[in-house]
Amino acid sequence: MQAENNSFEIIKNLLKNQKVAGQEYCEKHNETYDLIETPGGIVGSCSICWREGIKKEDKAMAEIAIESKGAWQTPFIMKNEHVSDDLKDAKLNTYKPTDKTQEQAKKLAIQYIKQFNGERSLIISGGSGRGKSHIGISIANAIRQMGYTAWFVKSRDILKLIQSTYEDGSALTEDYIMKVIETIDLLVLDDLGAEYIKPIQGDSESWASDILYNVFELRLNKATVCTTNYSMSALEQKYSRNGERINSRLLYKADTIRLQGEDYRLTI
Numbered sequence: 001m002q003a004e005n006n007s008f009e010i011i012k013n014l015l016k017n018q019k020v021a022g023q024e025y026c027e028k029h030n031e032t033y034d035l036i037e038t039p040g041g042i043v044g045s046c047s048i049c050w051r052e053g054i055k056k057e058d059k060a061m062a063e064i065a066i067e068s069k070g071a072w073q074t075p076f077i078m079k080n081e082h083v084s085d086d087l088k089d090a091k092l093n094t095y096k097p098t099d100k101t102q103e104q105a106k107k108l109a110i111q112y113i114k115q116f117n118g119e120r121s122l123i124i125s126g127g128s129g130r131g132k133s134h135i136g137i138s139i140a141n142a143i144r145q146m147g148y149t150a151w152f153v154k155s156r157d158i159l160k161l162i163q164s165t166y167e168d169g170s171a172l173t174e175d176y177i178m179k180v181i182e183t184i185d186l187l188v189l190d191d192l193g194a195e196y197i198k199p200i201q202g203d204s205e206s207w208a209s210d211i212l213y214n215v216f217e218l219r220l221n222k223a224t225v226c227t228t229n230y231s232m233s234a235l236e237q238k239y240s241r242n243g244e245r246i247n248s249r250l251l252y253k254a255d256t257i258r259l260q261g262e263d264y265r266l267t268i
């Protein structure tokens, strides 16, 4: 298939100038392939396995590769964008609003995509199963189709990823992750507030909220879509000493929408 071949070639070209860390042999397809060292980790695959993978769960990843071709962030995003199965095919036209707020959110999302200028932000809040992540990933995919780079990631996964860089021998660095966050055309930060922040003596642990503060500082004046179960005041409380400053950056040049209606998961 044309699209699959294209994505394989694109990735090969993207990785062409990176360091070869070794070679591996695929017995199934009798093919030796290079292992490439990227800041996102060591990657490599036999060309037939790659194509077979795309046919299955890597289809969404192949789309990322095709859509954001040439961008240095692409291998990183491909490795670090985890979309749950129930959202793999999410699109705005499969989002069926069940009430007025959901209707508004859908309109706002379409408008956001049409008017995308890399500067405005969007905050989608509301209870579980209202379609926040559905709308978030749909926006990321649409923006990528327009040729921009976008990263859909849970705030908790950013923290986990940064934590992993503190381990000995990590090829990935905190600076590199922050550079991606700073330079990506659109950051979709899913489930803001769901990350665990350890409370200590009336205040809360500062590491996680310091990192999130840095994220919002780097994204100031850059397009960020956030989804959250929390209200603004609950977020402010959660991030304690960084709360007010995080909220101020979060709300800068941002439209907000709170989704009501039903929990879609309970209707199926």
Ligand SMILES: Nc1ncnc2c1ncn2[C@@H]1O[C@H](COP(=O)(O)OP(=O)(O)OP(=O)(O)O)[C@@H](O)[C@H]1O
Residues within 6 Å of the ligand: 086, 087, 090, 094, 095, 096, 097, 098, 102, 126, 127, 128, 129, 130, 131, 132, 133, 134, 135, 191, 227, 229, 264, 265
């Ligand atoms: N209005 C809708 N029309 C079609 N599908 C929907 C709608 N709302 C939600 N869904 C689907 O329901 C599932 C849950 O939605 P989603 O993950 O977006 O919820 P959420 O608001 O992010 O919830 P949580 O706060 O638990 O993360 C997904 O598979 C999503 O595609």
Ligand SMILES: [Mg+2]
Residues within 6 Å of the ligand: 132, 133, 134, 190, 191, 227
């Ligand atoms: Mg969600």
Ligand SMILES: [Zn+2]
Residues within 6 Å of the ligand: 026, 027, 028, 029, 030, 031, 046, 047, 048, 049, 050
């Ligand atoms: Zn193989």
